[in-house]
Amino acid sequence: xxxxxxxxxxxxxxxxxxxxxxxxxxxxxxxxxxxxxxxxxxxxxxxxxxxxxxxxxxxxxxxxxxxxxxxxxxxxxxxxxxxxxxxxxxxxxxxxxxxxxxxxxxxxxxxxx
Amino acid sequence: xxxxxxxxxxxxxxxxxxxxxxxxxxxxxxxxxxxxxxxxxxxxxxxxxxxxxxxxxxxxxxxxxxxxxxxxxxxxxxxxxxxxxxxxxxxxxxxxxxxxxxxxxxxxxxxxxx
Numbered sequence: 001x002x003x004x005x006x007x008x009x010x011x012x013x014x015x016x017x018x019x020x021x022x023x024x025x026x027x028x029x030x031x032x033x034x035x036x037x038x039x040x041x042x043x044x045x046x047x048x049x050x051x052x053x054x055x056x057x058x059x060x061x062x063x064x065x066x067x068x069x070x071x072x073x074x075x076x077x078x079x080x081x082x083x084x085x086x087x088x089x090x091x092x093x094x095x096x097x098x099x100x101x102x103x104x105x106x107x108x109x110x111x112x113x
Numbered sequence: 114x115x116x117x118x119x120x121x122x123x124x125x126x127x128x129x130x131x132x133x134x135x136x137x138x139x140x141x142x143x144x145x146x147x148x149x150x151x152x153x154x155x156x157x158x159x160x161x162x163x164x165x166x167x168x169x170x171x172x173x174x175x176x177x178x179x180x181x182x183x184x185x186x187x188x189x190x191x192x193x194x195x196x197x198x199x200x201x202x203x204x205x206x207x208x209x210x211x212x213x214x215x216x217x218x219x220x221x222x223x224x225x226x227x
Contacts, residue, residue, distance in 0.1 A: 034215065
């Protein structure tokens with residue numbers, strides 16, 4: 001059972017363009033939604049995260065949009081740069097008990113120069 | 114501050130061999146995790162620990178064992194290696210129970226079973 005569905009699987013964007021990655025979740029008990037960024041040969045690193053009490057969170061060129069009623073959230077990368085080329089994972093967890101993260105399958109982003 | 118350190122970085126095993134993947138963290142984090150990452154499949158949780166002496170199964174625990182005798186170390190044991198265990202293994206840690214504390218990942222162990 002895949003509790004967090006991520007799309008697209010891969011994405012090519014021109015330098016300066018907007019990259020958009022979408023995720024949908026099933027478990028309404030989830031209340032913490034992070035995005036992780038992974039470069040080749042490295043472990044994932046937290047990029048940005050959101051809680052369902054807000055609809056949008058922005059940090060620099062990275063923005064999370066959250067739609068609680070649709071159970072969807074997305075990552076927008078504005079002014080995409082070649083250095084943003086990486087694999088991006090969305091995830092979700094409950095903020096109770098011994099919470100563990102459920103990850104999406106990942107999106108490989110390539111920003112062409 | 115080294116963060117989360119995993120050894121070895123690469124390993125090739127024969128079917129039926131056993132090995133231990135090492136993970137240590139120097140951040141005094143209580144929670145530690147083991148994931149496996151397969152191409153196009155994201156990260157799957159194998160085991161996790163919420164403190165020394167306490168471990169629990171994740172989504173894909175079969176074929177693996179863990180122990181947590183100290184706060185710093187969380188080794189993952191493969192007893193009878195199988196080709197299906199060919200994967201990249203990541204160890205992660207975070208301070209405690211509050212979910213918005215980020216997980217810190219090591220750089221992984223790339224394991225091939227032939």
